[in-house]
Amino acid sequence: MANRLGIGKGFQHEGQNTKTNVGEPERVVSVVAGSAxxxxxxxxxxxxxxALTLLGSEAIRRxxxxxxxxxxxxxxxxxxxxxxxxxxxxxxxxIRVDKSITINRSAEDLYRFWRNFENLPHFMDHLxxxxxxxxxxxxxxxxxxxxxxxxxxxxxxxxxxxxxxxxRSMDGASVPNAGSVQFKPxxxxxxxxxxxSLKYDPPAGKIGAAVAKLFGEEPDQQISQDxxxxxxxMEAGEVPTTQGQSVGRKV
Amino acid sequence: xxxLCFNGTNDVRIETVPDPKIxxxxxxxxxxxxxxxxxxxxxxxxxxxxxxxxxxxxxxxxMGEVVEVGKDVHNLNVGERVVIPFTIACGRCFYCEHxxxxxxxxxxxxxxxxxxxxxxxxxxxxxxxxIYGGYAGGQAEYVRVPFADVGHQxxxxxxxxxxxxxxxDIFPTGYMAAENCNIKxxxxxxxxxxxxxGQFAIxxxxxxxxxxxxxxxxxxxxxxxxxxxGGAETIDYSDEHVVERLKDMTSGRGPDSVIxxxxxxxxxxxxxxIYDRVMQAPRMITDRAHALRQAIQACRKGGTVSIPGVYGGxxxxxxxxxxxxxxxxxxxxxxxxxxxxxxxxxxxxxGDIDPSFIISHRLPLEDAPEAYKMFxxxxxxxxxxxxxxxxxxxxxxxxxxxxxxxx
Numbered sequence: 001m002a003n004r005l006g007i008g009k010g011f012q013h014e015g016q017n018t019k020t021n022v023g024e025p026e027r028v029v030s031v032v033a034g035s036a037x038x039x040x041x042x043x044x045x046x047x048x049x050x051a052l053t054l055l056g057s058e059a060i061r062r063x064x065x066x067x068x069x070x071x072x073x074x075x076x077x078x079x080x081x082x083x084x085x086x087x088x089x090x091x092x093x094x095i096r097v098d099k100s101i102t103i104n105r106s107a108e109d110l111y112r113f114w115r116n117f118e119n120l121p122h123f124m125d126h127l128x129x130x131x132x133x134x135x136x137x138x139x140x141x142x143x144x145x146x147x148x149x150x151x152x153x154x155x156x157x158x159x160x161x162x163x164x165x166x167x168r169s170m171d172g173a174s175v176p177n178a179g180s181v182q183f184k185p186x187x188x189x190x191x192x193x194x195x196x197s198l199k200y201d202p203p204a205g206k207i208g209a210a211v212a213k214l215f216g217e218e219p220d221q222q223i224s225q226d227x228x229x230x231x232x233x234m235e236a237g238e239v240p241t242t243q244g245q246s247v248g249r250k251v
Numbered sequence: 252x253x254x255l256c257f258n259g260t261n262d263v264r265i266e267t268v269p270d271p272k273i274x275x276x277x278x279x280x281x282x283x284x285x286x287x288x289x290x291x292x293x294x295x296x297x298x299x300x301x302x303x304x305x306x307x308x309x310x311x312x313x314m315g316e317v318v319e320v321g322k323d324v325h326n327l328n329v330g331e332r333v334v335i336p337f338t339i340a341c342g343r344c345f346y347c348e349h350x351x352x353x354x355x356x357x358x359x360x361x362x363x364x365x366x367x368x369x370x371x372x373x374x375x376x377x378x379x380x381x382i383y384g385g386y387a388g389g390q391a392e393y394v395r396v397p398f399a400d401v402g403h404q405x406x407x408x409x410x411x412x413x414x415x416x417x418x419x420d421i422f423p424t425g426y427m428a429a430e431n432c433n434i435k436x437x438x439x440x441x442x443x444x445x446x447x448x449g450q451f452a453i454x455x456x457x458x459x460x461x462x463x464x465x466x467x468x469x470x471x472x473x474x475x476x477x478x479x480x481g482g483a484e485t486i487d488y489s490d491e492h493v494v495e496r497l498k499d500m501t502s503g504r505g506p507d508s509v510i511x512x513x514x515x516x517x518x519x520x521x522x523x524x525i526y527d528r529v530m531q532a533p534r535m536i537t538d539r540a541h542a543l544r545q546a547i548q549a550c551r552k553g554g555t556v557s558i559p560g561v562y563g564g565x566x567x568x569x570x571x572x573x574x575x576x577x578x579x580x581x582x583x584x585x586x587x588x589x590x591x592x593x594x595x596x597x598x599x600x601x602g603d604i605d606p607s608f609i610i611s612h613r614l615p616l617e618d619a620p621e622a623y624k625m626f627x628x629x630x631x632x633x634x635x636x637x638x639x640x641x642x643x644x645x646x647x648x649x650x651x652x653x654x655x656x657x658x
Contacts, residue, residue, distance in 0.1 A: 235344050
């Protein structure tokens with residue numbers, strides 16, 4: 001399924017909290033240093049000695065299992081990630097959002113509108129501009145923190161006309177990301193089910209997303225709102241608004 | 252321009268606000284010729300609908316003359332005279348295409364808020380809280396009409412504003428309430444509330460073939476209006492036991508369908524009504540459902556409960572066992588106004604009904620704050636106020652006397 005969506009195995013195997021997140025060299029260091037610390041602690045005795053022993057034991061456990069709770073908490077990972085050539089975001093890093101909406105238009109119409117990436121900023125709030133460079137390559141400009149911009153190049157890596165489009169950022173993107181959109185007829189002439197999967201890897205890992213959330217950039221909600229606007233643009237031809245309407249004095 | 256703005260509970264004022272502008276390509280701007288105060292505006296005035304903000308322009312029953320159209324409105328011209336449905340609908344989503352216009356997917360800019368409260372969002376409404384989109388209403392000199400290409404009804408010159416204005420809400424609302432009853436020959440329909448929607452429900456039930464309509468209220472002038480203009484039998488709930496009386500009047504069968512044209516601020520004298528008042532005052536509950544409870548109790552087995560009265564939130568002590576035990580059908584919701592405007596205009600043209608019978612007061616827009624007070628207190632035989640921007644204030648309203656004399 002993930003392959004069909006065009007984003008490769010990057011979208012599988014997430015969420016186990018005992019997964020390996022400590023790299024090989026660091027694990028060796030962890031075991032050696034932990035053992036030394038534990039022995040030193042035992043030789044000292046008393047309370048400070050016990051503390052050192054416990055600390056050392058944890059370092060040994062971390063080295064043996066390859067899993068660090070502190071790394072978990074801060075979203076860090078020093079283990080190798082096994083990048084495949086289909087994946088721009090490592091599979092156990094980053095943030096993934098899946099959202100779906102039903103739109104009262106044909107899959108073909110929706111596909112055609114989306115396929116021209118220059119249309120995306122019409123309804124994707126975080127995008128400033130997308131410039132299509134050739135049939136598969138495009139340049140994206142998104143809003144960054146504090147009025148800055150984040151730019152990257154993207155390529156289409158999977159495509160079935162009228163059904164799905166998959167893309168990913170090219171090497172060198174400061175926020176590596178990948179996405180796919182799938183168009184499937186809804187049952188009983190209810191329009192088309194549009195499913196979007198986006199994955200990106202903010203600079204400071206999960207902390208970055210937590211900070212972003214504070215600023216109302218919660219990705220899940222963001223994509224929901226983007227899809228609602230996509231539906232409004234495709235069905236109603238405009239996004240409803242009251243911005244700029246008549247209003248009395250606010251008391 | 253001048254507009255009637257909400258300032259707080261029981262506090263509405265005429266203020267000078269910026270004129271409306273075209274904001275989207277399917278918008279139109281209307282110069283209002285006649286607007287009205289709806290019974291449901293009183294729920295806002297009384298502070299029972301959440302998320303009404305100071306400065307919000309109220310009013311969802313209005314008509315006027317087109318003064319400007321957006322670039323994608325091709326079926327309206329400047330100068331044309333139109334009535335606007337109070338529900339705002341895109342005309343192209345699944346719901347609009349299935350004639351469920353008040354459930355439009357695309358017209359509420361605050362859909363997230365409505366979803367948090369109701370699971371999914373209905374359509375936007377003019378001047379009816381930010382849950383329903385926060386759109387500026389039409390108790391003003393001008394109004395912006397979104398999706399104007401599908402949201403308008405052109406009206407012929409030979410009909411007056413007062414004859415067609417109520418196509419915007421209360422006539423379709425009363426008509427849909429009756430239609431939801433699925434009236435069959437021989438049916439008796441009981442209607443709670445003889446305000447404007449109740450009066451139109453009575454008329455509509457007869458238009459749809461009801462044998463008898465029984466109307467319930469406590470205000471003598473409203474009951475008289477139901478008898479005289481609607482041709483209904485009446486029950487004054489302040490001195491009769493409604494459920495027993497309805498049973499007697501139908502030889503023990505009960506009404507085939509019941510219409511709650513009262514909604515969330517019902518009055519009553521029974522313990523449940525007093526309980527509601529006690530609980531609603533500190534907002535322990537949001538809606539007082541006395542009329543609905545009584546309607547459920549009174550409805551015959553297998554009958555239909557039709558609810559055009561507005562509810563906003565949580566209802567307490569509803570006898571679900573009675574509804575279940577009698578196999579009742581419930582039909583309700585905001586009116587799909589777009590669906591009814593043309594057929595009901597045809598009824599008006601044919602002379603089947605002249606909706607202006609409901610009007611008790613005609614006032615300049617500037618008098619709207621006093622009109623709200625009067626309508627809330629149901630003073631001076633106030634059943635329906637129409638407001639006209641630019642109308643000169645008359646020293647003593649002759650209409651009121653003429654209206655009182657007509658009864």
